[in-house]
Amino acid sequence: MPTMADVARRAGVAVSTVSYVLSGARPVSERTRQRVMAAIAELGYHPNILARGLASKRTRVIALLFPSGTRGLSHDQLEFFSAAAEVASQRGYALLLWTTLGGDAEILRLTEEGLVEGLLLMEVRLHDPRVEALKALGYPFAMIGRTECNDGISYVDFDFEQAIRLCDQYLYELGHRHIAHLIYSPVPIEQSYGPAVRSLVGARAFCEEAGIPYIIRVSEADIEATYRAAHELLDSYPSLTAMVFVSDLQCAPVMQAIHERRLRVPEDFSVVSILSSRFAEMMAPPLTAIELPAVEMGHIGMELLIRYLEGDECVPTQLVLPPRLVVRQSCSVRTHTELSMQEAKCFQEGR
Amino acid sequence: MPTMADVARRAGVAVSTVSYVLSGARPVSERTRQRVMAAIAELGYHPNILARGLASKRTRVIALLFPSGTRGLSHDQLEFFSAAAEVASQRGYALLLWTTLGGDAEILRLTEEGLVEGLLLMEVRLHDPRVEALKALGYPFAMIGRTECNDGISYVDFDFEQAIRLCDQYLYELGHRHIAHLIYSPVPIEQSYGPAVRSLVGARAFCEEAGIPYIIRVSEADIEATYRAAHELLDSYPSLTAMVFVSDLQCAPVMQAIHERRLRVPEDFSVVSILSSRFAEMMAPPLTAIELPAVEMGHIGMELLIRYLEGDECVPTQLVLPPRLVVRQSCSVRTHTELSMQEAKCFQEGR
DNA sequence: AATTTAAATCGAAACGCTTCGACTAAGCGC
DNA sequence: GCGCTTAGTCGAAGCGTTTCGATTTAAATT
Incomplete structure (x- = not known):
């Protein structure tokens, strides 16, 4: 060479x-x-990149701090980072994938080894030790998502609170009054997951304002727990006519639970979620959902980081994308007077 | 520092x-x-990794040559490389994601820059210029997938030919005789896509042996083309009672086309595909499918590369994983004598 | 024509590590 | 007691860049 x-x-x-x-x-x-x-x-x-990097401190390598296994790998996450990867590549950066298994220590190692110029964080928690550590180090990074206190950090996030309200409102306008919410567990508090917490807030607020019962169940993110939680909701509230959930990972277990009750979507039961379109359109029926702008968020997140690295901006950019409802085929009208299919069935069966 | x-x-x-x-x-x-x-x-x-790498030529950085946009990013691919990333991380390697937009030139650059010790290729074609180039350079790499001539290269692949045969055979045993195949376009020949070509071979062989009509349609990988192709198949062969397709990306458009005909799956129409379980289980109904061992392939691929890099093996390991059918809920029995729902409907409508 | 200024180029010192040859002080057989 | 090996350590020469004076050359100013 x-x-x-x-x-x-x-x-x-x-x-x-x-x-x-x-x-x-x-x-x-x-x-x-x-x-x-x-x-x-x-x-x-x-x-030679190594020599260049050694002499100049500039490597044109960015690391994407990739969520570890806990929550499983969702379709949305795929879109986040394939979008991020695309931008990085266009701007001449290489993307290092870093699975943050070892917690804080690992991430520090990454920053100290000199290979990586900047970090893009995903799956940020409200109190995120990674963020604290990076802030303390003064290491350049940006986030997809946000913590509770984001002074001086660039991020792009999605407005989950408004998103949930939009879901509820749509169902409410269709006549639904008994709406279940199936949301990720927001605990443990000290590192709670922003979207979960904000979803809860939004749902509670809407239900109070609208004067409808606040029906909610939080569950761990895994398939099995979600499946059980969905069944429990359907058991506990026979008057339910609709359900709101918040992630593509919940989709399969929720739909399965609904089907097992012999409830048809949307005829007997309405469903709204927060999903990237690509995924929502794959379902049968295609799901009415709040569009999760995953690709856009990936793009913007990476763009923010690169701009910061290249010194174009000293002031951090903070962006919370607004929700948008895309109506497909998983919801139907329900009038007040009409007896729900489910109630009718219970009645027939003599319960 | x-x-x-x-x-x-x-x-x-x-x-x-x-x-x-x-x-x-x-x-x-x-x-x-x-x-x-x-x-x-x-x-x-x-x-400092850069200094270490400069002095020793060992960087502990591996690049994953990531499929570019053409085929879209599929769920399977996500599993491939999150599995690969996991192994890399465990073994103390960092994973560089490289989107090979610029073709051969780009990949050469990567090898010459000194950052990357070895390459893991995905989406390998039967005649793949990348492979030729790397071979000529003597650059260390391994593949997920294989070319036509793989002398001296380690790879892990899946037996698509047998996989398709298994699909067909299962449907045949359920009584289906008119089975459509919807497969990716295997052209252009000079860089044809292995799984597509091998699927075609497998399907044709089975149909000939079983003495049933060889009904096939190849299409480009995008949603729109797949959707049209599915409709065309259903148009051209009214006697169809089952369909075989080969990738998760085809799932949404195929199912949609089927639904638009008011055919219910599995009651009126059976469907088998080649999918990772995680994906198959997300569908409604859960799809009977050949298990694509994406996670396993990702693991093994990375493992092969690392072993090679660490000099444990000089002889290349070549692995073709066998298919396994997982029965879920997208297929139903069809007897010879019974009139298909579709035929019955055509009859009623006086066609 | 003498002097200042700017453009163009060079040489050498980093950057932080690995690795090779050399040196020292033990430990060994004879 | 003499050479011989060997474990343990050191110093210095790279690895392939960037970057900082310093130097040369050409152009501009007086």
Whole structure:
């Protein structure tokens, strides 16, 4: 593999001159530039990133702190980071995937090893030790999501509180009054998950304002727990005619529980969730949902980080994207007077 | 950030001694080792990867050559590489995500920049220029998938030919005789996609052996084309009672086309595909499918590469995983004599 | 024509590590 | 007691860049 010295020799100039041609840090005469470029082309020279990084502290490598296994890997997360990867690649950065198994220690290691210039965090908690640590270190990073106190940090997040309200409101306008909410567990408090907490707030607020019962069940994120929780909701509230849930991972177990009750969606039972369109359209029936702008968030998150790294902005950009309802085929009208299919069935069965 | 020199000074030894303590390349007395380790701990020292890599040519960074946009990002692919990422992380490697937009040139750049020790390829074609280039360079890599000629390369692949046969056979045993196949386009020939070609071979072979009509439609991988192709199949062959398709990306458009015909799955129409379980279980109804062992393939692929890098094996390992059918709820029995729902409907409508 | 200024280039010192050759002080056989 | 090995350590030379004076050359100013 040719080095810069080879190029310099071939072009008959000093190594530093070659470097200046490449970086543009100092003026170089046109004639010299031509000769150097020719030599580079002839030799098939590529600068060595390690050496460059060692000398200049700039590696053009960004790490994506990837959520570990707990919550499972969701379709939305896939979209987040394939979008992020795309932007990084366009801007000439390489993307390092970092699965943060080992907690804080691991992330510090990453920052100290010198390979990575900046970090993009996903699955940020309200009190996130990673964020504290990075802040203390003054290490450059941006977030998809946000903590409770985000002074001086760039982030892009989604307005889950409004999103849930929109779900509820839509169902309410369709005539539903008994709406169940199935939301991720927001505990443990000290590191609670923002979207869960904010969803709870939104749901409670809407139900109080609308004067309808606040029916809620929180569950762990795994399939099994979600499945049980859905069944428990349906058991405990026979008057339910609709359900709101908040993630693509809940989709399968929730729908299964509903089907097992012989409730048809949307004829007997309405369902709204917060999903990326790609996923919502894959379901049968296609699900009416709040559009989770996963691709947009991935793009913006990466863009924010890169801008910060390149020093274009000193003031952090903080963005909370507004929700938008996309009506598909998982909800139906329910009037006040009408007896729900479920109630009718219970009645027939003599319960 | 402390350097090795700082550690050496603190421990009262030479820099090289610190290096030997860390690498074990030469014997170090127990007393010295203790002192060095203490100094490292006190200073919170972490070796700089760039410097290490520059001096030693070992970076512990692996790149995953990530499929570009054409085929879209599928759930299976997500599983491939989150599995790969997991293994890499366990073995102390960092995973660089590389979206191969710029074709061959890009990949060469990656190899020449010195950052990356080895490559894991996904979405390998039968004749893959990337593979040719890497082979010519003698650059270490492994594949998920395989080309036509794989001499000297480690890979893990899935037996798509047998997989399709298993699909067909299962449907055949349920009594289906008119089975449609919806498969990715295997052209252009010069870089054809292995799974597509092998699926075609498998399907044709089974149909010939079983003496049933060989009903097939190839389509591009995008949603729209798949949707049209599914409709065309259903149009052209009114006697169809079952369909086989090969990827999670086809799922939504295929199911939608089927639903639009007012065919119920599985009562009126049976469906089998090749999917990771996680995905198959998310559908409504859960899909009977050949299990695509995506996680296993990701694990093994990465493991093969790392073994190769660490010199444990000189002989390449080549693995083709066998298919396994998982019965869920998307297929139903069809007897010879029974008139299909669809035929019955056509009849009623006087066609 | 003498002097100042700017453009273009060079040489060498980092950057933080690995690795090689050399040196010292033991331990060993004879 | 003499050379011989070997464990343990050190110093210094890279690895391939960037970057900072310093130097040379050409152009501009007086």
